[in-house]
Amino acid sequence: MKRILWFTRDLRVEDNPLLSLGGEVLPIFIFDEHILKKLPQNDKRVTFIFYHVVKLKSDLQKIGLDLKIFYGKPEEIFEYFSGFDEVVASGDYDSYARERDAKISRMLHFRYLNDTYIFKPKEVLKDNGEPYFVFTPFYKKARAALPSKNIDEVKIAEHILAKEDYKGIQKIGEGRVALELKSIGFVKENIEIVTPHVKLEEFLKKIDAYKEMRDYLATNATSCLSVDLRFGTISMRAILRALFSLKGAEIEPFFRQLIFRDFYAYLFFHIPTLETKNYKYSFNGIEDNEKFKVFCEAKTGVPIVDAGVRELLDTGGMHNRVRMVAASFFTKDLLLPWQWGERFFASHLLDYDSASNVLSWQWSAGTGVDPQPYFRVFNPYLQSKKFDKEALYIKKWLPALAHIAPKFLHDEAYLLNNTIAEYPKPIVVHKEAAKKAV
Ligand SMILES: Cc1cc2nc3c(=O)[nH]c(=O)nc-3n(C[C@H](O)[C@H](O)[C@H](O)COP(=O)(O)OP(=O)(O)OC[C@H]3O[C@@H](n4cnc5c(N)ncnc54)[C@H](O)[C@@H]3O)c2cc1C
Structure with a gap:
C-alpha cells in the first residue's frame, strides 16, 4: 500500500x-x-x-x-x-x-x-439515529460516551519514504525555490507563536478558576489554544489526557467548550446550508456600508466593541466575551447582516474556523440552530461594567481613552454627552437600537 x-x-x-x-x-x-x-x-x-x-x-x-x-x-x-x-x-x-x-x-x-474533532460526525446521535440540534442533549450524550473512547497517544509506525516518480511540479524549499514565505507570495508578520504544550501546561495550573474567570477580560483565564486546535499543532487527545489526569480539578467547564467546538462542526456536517443561510427567520439584517465601515475601523464610539475590533486588527485574536458583545452589537444594535460580520472576523481571526465562526454569528443574530433568543440583546455598557470594571482591557486597546475614569467608559449617557479627543460619540443609542431590533 x-x-x-x-x-x-x-x-x-x-x-x-x-x-x-x-x-x-x-x-x-x-x-x-x-x-x-x-x-x-x-x-x-x-x-x-x-x-x-x-x-x-x-x-x-x-x-x-x-x-x-x-x-x-x-x-x-x-x-x-x-x-x-x-x-x-x-x-x-x-x-x-x-x-x-x-x-x-x-x-x-x-x-x-x-x-x-473528538467525535466523528455520526458518532453522537439520538437513539432514533437522528442528529442533535440542541447543544445540551448533545453534550450529555457526548460526555457519557467519552470514557469508552480511545484517547491514547497514537504510536508512530515504521515507514518507508516513497520515491517521487513525478516531474515538472514545483516544491517549496527544493531546487531554486527557497523555504521562505516569499516563495508563496507572502510577507512575514510579527505574531507571537507559543508552543501549545506550554500554553496547556500554564492553563492547567489555573483551570480551577476557568469557570468563574473566563469572561473577565483582563484576567488571562482562558487557554488561548483555539489557534492550535484549528491547525492541529496540538492533539485534541493530548488535551483530553491532560484534563483527565488532573485529580480533583474542575475540568467540566473547559471540557464543555471543547464539546461546543465539536458540536458546531457536527452541525455543519449535518446541515451544510448553515454555512450561508439562516436556520430560523428570514430576516437578514439591513445592508449599510457606512455603519459597516465604522464598525470595522473600531469607530463605533462604544468602547468595549471598539477595543475588541482593535485587538482583532492588531493581533488576530479577540476575547470570547468581546466576540459575543461585538457580534450582538453588529447584528442587533447596527442591524447589519450577520454574514458581513462573519466575513470580517474570518478575514482577521488567527483561529478562524468556519463552523465556530458562522454558528457563533448565527447564535448572536438569533438565526441559527439553538441560538440565543432573538429578543436577548447584550447591553455593551453593562457587559463592560461587569467584565472589565477597571477598563483595563478597553484602555489597553484604545489608548485615546487612557485618561478617562473607568466608570465613564461604561456610561452611555456620559459618552453621548461629552466630547473625548480622538474618540467618536456612540453611533447609536443602545436602548432605542435594541428596541428596534426586537
Ligand atoms: C462571534 C464569534 C465568533 C467566533 N469565531 C471563532 C472562530 O472562528 N474560531 C474559533 O475557534 N472560535 C471562535 N469563537 C469561539 C471562541 O470565541 C473562541 O474559541 C475562544 O475565544 C478561543 O479562546 P481560547 O482558546 O482561550 O478559549 P477557551 O475558553 O480556552 O476554550 C477552549 C477551546 O474550546 C473551544 N471553544 C471555546 N469557546 C467556544 C465557542 N463559543 N464555540 C466554539 N468553540 C469554542 C475553542 O477551540 C477553544 O480553544 C467565536 C465566538 C464568537 C462569539
Whole structure:
C-alpha cells in the first residue's frame, strides 16, 4: 500500500493518526492557491501556518521521513499522484473542504482519519439515529460516551519514504525555490507563536478558576489554544489526557467548550446550508456600508466593541466575551447582516474556523440552530461594567481613552454627552437600537 499522507488541519508529528499506518508513504502539505489568492500578502495566519509547516518538515525528517510542500490547486497537484493507492487526511467538514476532498476522491481513494474533532460526525446521535440540534442533549450524550473512547497517544509506525516518480511540479524549499514565505507570495508578520504544550501546561495550573474567570477580560483565564486546535499543532487527545489526569480539578467547564467546538462542526456536517443561510427567520439584517465601515475601523464610539475590533486588527485574536458583545452589537444594535460580520472576523481571526465562526454569528443574530433568543440583546455598557470594571482591557486597546475614569467608559449617557479627543460619540443609542431590533 502506497499512501499520500496529506497534512491539513494536523500540523504535527506527535500523536498524529496519519503516522500510525506505516508502509510506503509520501507526506505532503499544499499551500492552496484557491484560498491564498484571496488573502492579503500580510495575512497573519499564513505566517503561523508557514512556521508550523517548516517545523513539521523538520520533525518528520527526524523520524526518517520528509514533507513535500506544494503551492497550487489541490486537484491539479493530485494528478501527479496516480501511482499511489490512497490519500489519508484528518477530517474537515466545511463546504470548501468537502467539495475539494470529493474532487480528489474521484482521482484517488480518500480516507479521513478522525483527528480534528473528538467525535466523528455520526458518532453522537439520538437513539432514533437522528442528529442533535440542541447543544445540551448533545453534550450529555457526548460526555457519557467519552470514557469508552480511545484517547491514547497514537504510536508512530515504521515507514518507508516513497520515491517521487513525478516531474515538472514545483516544491517549496527544493531546487531554486527557497523555504521562505516569499516563495508563496507572502510577507512575514510579527505574531507571537507559543508552543501549545506550554500554553496547556500554564492553563492547567489555573483551570480551577476557568469557570468563574473566563469572561473577565483582563484576567488571562482562558487557554488561548483555539489557534492550535484549528491547525492541529496540538492533539485534541493530548488535551483530553491532560484534563483527565488532573485529580480533583474542575475540568467540566473547559471540557464543555471543547464539546461546543465539536458540536458546531457536527452541525455543519449535518446541515451544510448553515454555512450561508439562516436556520430560523428570514430576516437578514439591513445592508449599510457606512455603519459597516465604522464598525470595522473600531469607530463605533462604544468602547468595549471598539477595543475588541482593535485587538482583532492588531493581533488576530479577540476575547470570547468581546466576540459575543461585538457580534450582538453588529447584528442587533447596527442591524447589519450577520454574514458581513462573519466575513470580517474570518478575514482577521488567527483561529478562524468556519463552523465556530458562522454558528457563533448565527447564535448572536438569533438565526441559527439553538441560538440565543432573538429578543436577548447584550447591553455593551453593562457587559463592560461587569467584565472589565477597571477598563483595563478597553484602555489597553484604545489608548485615546487612557485618561478617562473607568466608570465613564461604561456610561452611555456620559459618552453621548461629552466630547473625548480622538474618540467618536456612540453611533447609536443602545436602548432605542435594541428596541428596534426586537
Ligand atoms: C462571534 C464569534 C465568533 C467566533 N469565531 C471563532 C472562530 O472562528 N474560531 C474559533 O475557534 N472560535 C471562535 N469563537 C469561539 C471562541 O470565541 C473562541 O474559541 C475562544 O475565544 C478561543 O479562546 P481560547 O482558546 O482561550 O478559549 P477557551 O475558553 O480556552 O476554550 C477552549 C477551546 O474550546 C473551544 N471553544 C471555546 N469557546 C467556544 C465557542 N463559543 N464555540 C466554539 N468553540 C469554542 C475553542 O477551540 C477553544 O480553544 C467565536 C465566538 C464568537 C462569539
